[in-house]
Amino acid sequence: MASQEILREEPSRGSFINDPRIRSLFFQTLVVILLFSSIWWIVHNVIENLQRLHIASGFGFLRSRAGFDISDTPIAYTSDSTYFRALVVGLLNTIIVAVVGIVLATIVGFAIGIGRLSQNWLIRKICTVYVEIFRNIPPLLVIFFWYSGVLAVLPPPRESIHLPFGSFLNQRGFYFPRAVWGDGSWLIGVALLLAIAMAWFVAHRARQRQKATGQQFPVFWTSVALIVGLPVLAFLLGGMPLTFDFPKQSTFNLTGGFWVKPEFLSLLLALSFYTAAFIAEIVRAGIRGVNKGQSEAAAALGLRSGPILRLVVIPQAMRIVIPPLTSQYLNLTKNSSLAIAIGYPDLTATAGTVLNQTGQAVEGVFIMMIAYLVLSLVTSFVMNIVNARMALVER
């Protein structure tokens, strides 16, 4: 009887100061009070400062005339356009350099990363030297090196360096032939789309047939034949509607062709060479992260070295590679803001100009932050989809 009485008794909780719930409530309330009072203090100061400096707040300034020129404009823009349009031009430039840079960095990075695992001692050492040099130098320095160290000391337009395929290289940038599509060239595009659809269909059917009967079908070569063959056929049938506008040398400058400015070129080369060093390390770690037993088991099943790499090692390595690869892509996008140092008009540079002209510091920085956050989120989202497709399918 007595023992049951004791069991029913409420256990002593000690002082309420030691109750974790009350403690956490206390600390959180404290943090909230501190946070709101400092926000209130900051907002109060900002309003006072803006009034003192006679700066109107709000986003109304976006509709007024920008009044400054931008050197690279992917969409129509003059100094009479609005601030909003200037910011859009900046954003587009950021996206262009980021996308091209990501593609280039991935290609170079994968090549170097695989090179570091090569059987060949010389190739291995060359790739190691590349990685160790570029990983340990600030990207801004690499940008300056390309811009003032390499491209700025090229010969003037008169003595342009001739490159294959009618391209030229000089102080003012890189010129290469521009493709001019004549009448009926839409047929080529249609043929290309059709070929891709057919290749996809063939691959799908081949996979089904292999599952059902075990027979294999040369999907790769069929797809290559389709994707190359059909557009070429359309090109011939359409009466060869493609011509090239070659850059021509005149007295002081080059005319015609496609002109890549040195700002863009140095930013692109620097960002992709710098990021490639990191991608190479990621690729190396990914391939080495695949257990050796996997490739040995595949060899025991009778696969040759090509299929082992393609079917066993790479799919597993990609699982290790993709998450850090995503953060490298994000880094490249963020590093593209270094463009401001050499005057390539990316988002940071145009927003900086807008911010200086209007004095709308709060709004300007806010726009920059939101734009980069959105870009980061979009990149993460795309890479998460890729990752989900690659991820281990567990029962």
Added chain:
Amino acid sequence: MQEHDMSWVRTEMALAQPAPPTERGAYAWVRKNLIGSVGDIVLTILGIAIVLWILPQVISWAFLNAQWTGPDRTVCTTVTQGGIQPDGWTGACWAFVNAKFGQFMFGTYPIDERWRPILVAILFVALLVPMLIPRVPRKGLNAMLLFVALPIVAFFLLLGGVFGLPVVETSRWGGLLVTLSLSFVGIAVSLPLGIVLALGRRSKMPIIKWLCIVFIETVRGIPLITVLFFASVMLPLFLPAGVTFDKYLRALIGVSLFAAAYMAEVIRGGLQAIPKGQYEGADSLGLGYWQKMSLIVLPQALKLVIPGIVNTFIGMFKDTSLVLIISMFDLLGVVKQNFADANWATPQTARSGLIFAAFVFWLFCFGMSRYSMYTERRLDTGYKR
């Protein structure tokens, strides 16, 4: 009687034969590493071509044709450009680096006062070296001196204004002095701040947790330049009228906050890797939250993520070069500023200056990464699953 014919039995072991000649020596190594197959031979030829194409150019530019000393641009320009070199000459203009060396190190710090940064550098090395060598005792005292006492002493010594030292404003600091001091203070601030943020992110208190998540993810999502813009343009607006603070300090705040967010994510990875039993064991011993974290969890977690922490340090060291965008002159900024000097305007100036700066950055970053690899091996106590 027939003689007993005993078959011959060997009593001692035969000596091992050397490996066949095709499997040893230089030839076997070459065969295995350079000419194993047709593809390998092609790669080797390609590699040799790359080396033969790059190496002689680099050596002749950087050493054979380089100009080491000289009064002005004439030593680094060809006759047509108004100098003394024969036409078609290209070589590094180390004379430029030589002439500007003081500026590259200290910026426009007054020449008579340069003993002060040099003294700080000597103190720094004197405290850092015993810190890095594992066998030297009294690490706690050493760390206190290095991370608490040294910054205070360095602050008064560099800025002056006390003990009769003339004041040197931070706007006159520059070069490697700014690079090193920014990154050292950034490291000293961002590590504890990163630990606090990482613990906050794993806290059970929802408000604190969400505050930390919002801070970390926002900072990680935007470029450092935007953070520096924020620090240089917005911070003055946040303070009451009349209160200003130094541009150097603003850059310091920006860099430290930025690095802290990345540090927090690295440390969070370490915290997650510690098995739950360690937390529960600490709880069952009756340790409080801070005791549990500082005595049980963090020592194990930090050890796990040393490579990540050092990578963040290296990243931050490289990132200090961005302060030149808010017009402060770190090593890269000073080098770039000096391209405008008409006395040294030659086609080789930019290249030489940048390669010198790259070499300095490379030395520090490479050193840090090698030291982290060494520490990783030393601390590896086999705690691996």
